[in-house]
Amino acid sequence: MNIIKREFMANLKSLLLWTIPLMVLHAVASIEFSAFAGDPAIAEAMENFEILFQALGTNVADMTKPEGFISIVSIYIYLPLAIFSGLIGSGIISKEEKDKTAEYLFSLPVKRNKVIASKMVVAVVNSFLVNVFVIAAVYFTYVRFDVSEGYFQFLFNMSVGVFLIQMIFLGLGMVLSAVLKQYKKSGSITVGILMSTFMLSILIGMVDGKLDFLKVITPFQYFPSDKMLLGDFSVLYIIIALIITIGTFASTFYFYKKRDLYI
């Protein structure tokens, strides 16, 4: 419990530094959105425009409706939250070695497994808090517009989807900092994977339909916002996400127990 408290306080600053700017960003976007919310002229033009989007293979939701607009800007929920979780995952494990506090921590009468478990609790809770606060900020800033009945359900689905993606990168960050000999590398590799999967995901979106087999390796394509709007969770991707999450969490324990700490 002591470690949990200690870790939570140590990570509070970064939690706030991520949550508040993201909330502000989405609030500002909603002010811009109010300029064309419900504008029939744009809605009509969008309808004409849809042919072009279909031809280009992208499915663009009606951006005069809050739901449509949120799914257009949703990448700015998915991506930053995934980065947050990846960084906290690799940081929370490797920071003892970086700050030269590993010697102190592991000479305390606490098992390594318990230390890791406490750190995991904090990392998961922090990821959850960022998720809830950002989605709640989106919910409350757009609820003043003309929202449909499924609005809450849509954001709830998105929150679940984003949380699953966050867990994948959290686990990845943790297992890398437990396995790699050089603690410094875990962060860069996590970010490298995150960035390449993100860029791959954009590429998949651009050349629509022809690269679908690559969706399996890009977590950003597991729970896309247009599917969340329909409440359409793919069972396959949920299973993949759970397997990766459980696998990485479990192997973090396994590898860290045997780790030769850098002191």
Place this chain on the structure above:
Amino acid sequence: MNIFKFELGMMKKSIFLWTFFVPFGLVFYMLFFPMMQGDTETFQSLMDSFPEEFLAFFGMSSELPVFSLLGYFGLSFGMIQIPLAIQASNYGFHILSVEERELTADFLLSKPISRGKILFSKYLAALTSLTIVNIAVWISSLLVLLVIKGDESPNFTNVNLVLSTTVFFQLAFFSIGLLISVSIKKVSSVLSFSMALGFGMFLLSSFGSILSSNIFKILTPYSHFDPEYILINGHYDWRLAIISILIIIISIPLSYFLYKNRNIASL
């Protein structure tokens, strides 16, 4: 000169990785261009039937559609700017703060060299490594364009102009990183800082283009050197580019001043 050599030696691996992976990403993106081409004529006639303002609203332009070679290149280059920005800000945050974090500042600063010279050597070392990556991106872009151009004849003057922005783009991020790292007390984790800067600015710029808001555009170097603008107009968007160039110029004396007076944390 010794510091310069030492720093370059320390960065060797990082330079190698970035020089390999950034051009690789660009080439990988560009190789999917043939898939985009498909039904060009239908697209073109569709695009023509919409007014220019509407297309601009969605980040498209009838002069530079994504299924044309240069339109697709502009898009791919826009993606490649993200890793370039992250690398540059990584070096900016890392290069001075690492001495304090790894407790080597005492050793370095007790040598008979001025702080100004330390800053200067490190600046040059970072600039050299950024330039190596820049050159690699430049060459690979031209090569991949030559390979996939087919019977199109793209305007290489504009392509070169786009590629020439890289050095300013990198230096802008490097300078911001350097300035922040000398003005705050401690850079605890370089990666979180550079991710926040590199990706945060990218988020702002794409928000700016979705909302076509000028406030966002002023804030972020990504919009200062928007590849699509240059590919269409054949020149820099000077009103915006000048902001980045000013940041680069001002940051040099400012970070020198701040570093000279810095209270270095030591054991």
